[in-house]
Amino acid sequence: MRTVYLDNNATTRVAPEVVEAMLPYFSELYGNPSSMHFFGGQVARKIAEARERVAALLNADPSEIVFTSCGTESDNAAIRGTLESYPEKNHVITTRVEHPAVLNVGQYLRARGYRVTELGVDRMGRLDLDELRDAIDEQTALVTILYANNETGVIFPIEEIGEIVKARGIPFHTDAVQAVGKIPLDMAKSHIDLMSLSGHKLHAPKGIGVLYIRKGTKFSPFFIGGHQEGGRRGGTENVPSIIGLGKAAELAIEHMDEENGRVRALRDRLEKELLDRIPNTLVNGDRDNRLPNTCSLSFEYVEGESILLLMSDQGICASSGSACTSGSLEPSHVLRAMGVPFTAAHGSIRFSLSIYNTDEDIDWVIEKLPAIVERLRDISPFWKDYKEGKPISSLMAGIHPEHTRHR
Amino acid sequence: MWEYTDKVKDHFLNPRNVGEVENADGVGEVGSLACGDALRLTFKLDENKRIKEAKFKTFGCASAIASSSALTEIVKGMTLEEAEKVTNQDIAGYLGGLPEEKMHCSVMGREALEAAIANYRGEEQKKQEFEIVCKCFGITDKEIERAIRENNLTTREQVTHYTKAGGGCQACHPKIEAILEKVWGREKKPAAPVPPPGRKLTNLQKIRLVEETLQREIIPPMRADGGDLELVDIDGNTVYVALRGTCSFCPSSEFTLKKYVESKLREFVGPDIVVKEVKP
Numbered sequence: 302m303r304t305v306y307l308d309n310n311a312t313t314r315v316a317p318e319v320v321e322a323m324l325p326y327f328s329e330l331y332g333n334p335s336s337m338h339f340f341g342g343q344v345a346r347k348i349a350e351a352r353e354r355v356a357a358l359l360n361a362d363p364s365e366i367v368f369t370s371c372g373t374e375s376d377n378a379a380i381r382g383t384l385e386s387y388p389e390k391n392h393v394i395t396t397r398v399e400h401p402a403v404l405n406v407g408q409y410l411r412a413r414g415y416r417v418t419e420l421g422v423d424r425m426g427r428l429d430l431d432e433l434r435d436a437i438d439e440q441t442a443l444v445t446i447l448y449a450n451n452e453t454g455v456i457f458p459i460e461e462i463g464e465i466v467k468a469r470g471i472p473f474h475t476d477a478v479q480a481v482g483k484i485p486l487d488m489a490k491s492h493i494d495l496m497s498l499s500g501h502k503l504h505a506p507k508g509i510g511v512l513y514i515r516k517g518t519k520f521s522p523f524f525i526g527g528h529q530e531g532g533r534r535g536g537t538e539n540v541p542s543i544i545g546l547g548k549a550a551e552l553a554i555e556h557m558d559e560e561n562g563r564v565r566a567l568r569d570r571l572e573k574e575l576l577d578r579i580p581n582t583l584v585n586g587d588r589d590n591r592l593p594n595t596c597s598l599s600f601e602y603v604e605g606e607s608i609l610l611l612m613s614d615q616g617i618c619a620s621s622g623s624a625c626t627s628g629s630l631e632p633s634h635v636l637r638a639m640g641v642p643f644t645a646a647h648g649s650i651r652f653s654l655s656i657y658n659t660d661e662d663i664d665w666v667i668e669k670l671p672a673i674v675e676r677l678r679d680i681s682p683f684w685k686d687y688k689e690g691k692p693i694s695s696l697m698a699g700i701h702p703e704h705t706r707h708r
Numbered sequence: 709m710w711e712y713t714d715k716v717k718d719h720f721l722n723p724r725n726v727g728e729v730e731n732a733d734g735v736g737e738v739g740s741l742a743c744g745d746a747l748r749l750t751f752k753l754d755e756n757k758r759i760k761e762a763k764f765k766t767f768g769c770a771s772a773i774a775s776s777s778a779l780t781e782i783v784k785g786m787t788l789e790e791a792e793k794v795t796n797q798d799i800a801g802y803l804g805g806l807p808e809e810k811m812h813c814s815v816m817g818r819e820a821l822e823a824a825i826a827n828y829r830g831e832e833q834k835k836q837e838f839e840i841v842c843k844c845f846g847i848t849d850k851e852i853e854r855a856i857r858e859n860n861l862t863t864r865e866q867v868t869h870y871t872k873a874g875g876g877c878q879a880c881h882p883k884i885e886a887i888l889e890k891v892w893g894r895e896k897k898p899a900a901p902v903p904p905p906g907r908k909l910t911n912l913q914k915i916r917l918v919e920e921t922l923q924r925e926i927i928p929p930m931r932a933d934g935g936d937l938e939l940v941d942i943d944g945n946t947v948y949v950a951l952r953g954t955c956s957f958c959p960s961s962e963f964t965l966k967k968y969v970e971s972k973l974r975e976f977v978g979p980d981i982v983v984k985e986v987k988p
């Protein structure tokens with residue numbers, strides 16, 4: 302069966318060039334980069350090279366790159382490492398639409414007496430920067446705000462935010478896991494102090510991440526151990542993956558134009574065709590400020606898990622923010638924060654592309670998906686009612702709809 | 709991805725009896741668009757008062773559609789007296805089982821059947837005393853109690869898997885715990901980790917343990933809903949607390965909240981703890 306992989310915000314295929322670059326480091330070149338002998342030393346030199354490549358992708362200095370195990374570790378290290386450096390302060394500002402790696406750290410901090418301000422977003426998933434300005438106070442130790450949203454692809458105005466935050470002398474962290482490799486970043490011209498990224502979102506393997514730490518930023522290491530990573534992260538290096546990430550960073554620079562040209566065009570075509578072919582379809586998120594590869598659509602009156610499984614039957618891989626797939630009983634926190642109406646939130650599907658997608662992939666989805674949605678709408682008790690103009694309230698008994706979104 | 713049985717997959721991919729019976733004798737509607745699943749069941753009886761035709765329309769995930777399809781197959785040919793006895797376990801069993809997190813789909817099927825039978829008999833929406841416990845999903849105390857009894861549920865998580873109650877803002881968790889306690893009584897509840905016998909706490913240790921338990925287990929979920937709790941004093945085994953600004957959406961009675969705090973403290977500090985509330 303044909304496989305059409307459109308779930309690249311979840312994880313990406315490891316590029317064949319990356320696999321090839323990594324292989325020797327599992328077998329012949331197994332030395333420990335910390336060793337004094339030539340055998341480890343040659344590995345250390347390759348790690349330095351990988352660090353330079355990652356730095357080049359971000360236009361940063363290699364000394365500002367700390368390899369970690371994943372995006373979640375980078376987020377935890379950035380937030381908790383910063384707070385430890387400012388023990389006299391007890392306030393953190395973040396948003397309601399962060400990845401759980403930040404959101405749940407916020408909960409954790411709250412339980413330990415921190416004040417955590419979560420900035421809201423509007424219906425398009427945009428922040429109100431005045432809300433941010435008002436939230437900053439004397440006690441604010443850190444502002445941590447997502448670069449680009451994994452579900453909707455909405456890009457926050459990170460440099461504008463950074464300017465506001467830095468003007469008050471506060472450290473600024475951003476989880477850029479979805480942004481790195483998809484849009485150009487330039488740390489030399491940025492206000493960002495700390496930034497998380499994850500290898501497997503840019504065609505490197507899973508299990509490798511980076512925390513960018515701008516020179517001069519206060520930071521207490523989260524992993525305490527050996528002197529690796531300039532003392533900022535103990536633990537023997539994950540050598541093959543670091544080499545792989547270096548290669549992936551190099552490829553990301555090469556592919557940046559394609560990502561923002563061809564991939565964007567594919568995404569736009571997919572979106573336009575589906576909107577044309579499937580009635581009652583909404584786009585979630587600010588279409589003007591979005592990652593080039595992401596498209597979140599809601600199909601009203603049908604449920605996301607059902608769509609996913611029927612698509613999966615046709616070899617199409619995507620994801621959903623519906624309750625059934627978010628692992629809870631409510632739609633994703635991102636859609637709820639945006640106030641997506643419940644007629645649509647349960648039927649949301651995210652498509653996320655990569656440079657490996659082709660025109661044929663998009664044709665396949667455009668051909669298959671309309672029938673899938675129609676079929677589920679035929680089974681849905683709401684669709685006919687809706688078509689006949691009946692109020693949908695007949696199946697609302699006992700429910701306080703406003704309550705489903707009070708958080 | 710959920711681990712569905714082949715039977716679930718089959719009934720999802722090839723649902724039986726989709727649609728609405730014309731001039732139905734009974735119509736049952738449960739669930740809601742807001743909650744993510746809803747089911748409209750219609751049936752028609754033959755001259756012997758047996759269910760001749762049953763059809764469904766469902767909005768929901770794969771297991772909700774499969775459960776509805778299974779339900780219509782199960783009840784066909786049954787008298788209403790027989791159909792009344794169909795349980796959610798029967799529906800799940802017909803499908804070769806459902807993941808526990810999806811059991812609420814089978815409960816929804818049973819509820820729709822009941823509603824449709826009541827509709828046929830012209831019974832008014834049973835006006836018995838009930839209280840909506842979980843406002844996020846509109847689940848009543850009666851529904852929760854019934855699911856607990858019929859499926860032998862002992863934990864709050866199970867109640868959420870079977871009824872959805874408690875799967876949203878979590879403000880109703882203390883109430884669900886209270887219902888569990890009411891149904892099983894204290895003894896039958898799964899044995900809470902009892903502090904090792906012979907462990908005698910000094911006063912200082914006890915105070916510390918109470919504080920720790922409040923901070924770790926009790927206050928964070930309350931805060932998440934805009935509530936708060938303050939430790940006022942500890943005298944022997946009596947812990948005095950004050951409740952502050954509870955979630956305005958989910959007015960949990962102070963009684964159940966007190967019970968909730970007490971059961972947590974008994975679990976982590978000692979079985980003799982008594983919680984008393986101090987009014988501000």
Ligand code: FES
Pocket residue numbers: 841842843844845873874875876877878879880881958
């Ligand atoms: S989860 Fe029950 S009231 Fe919100």
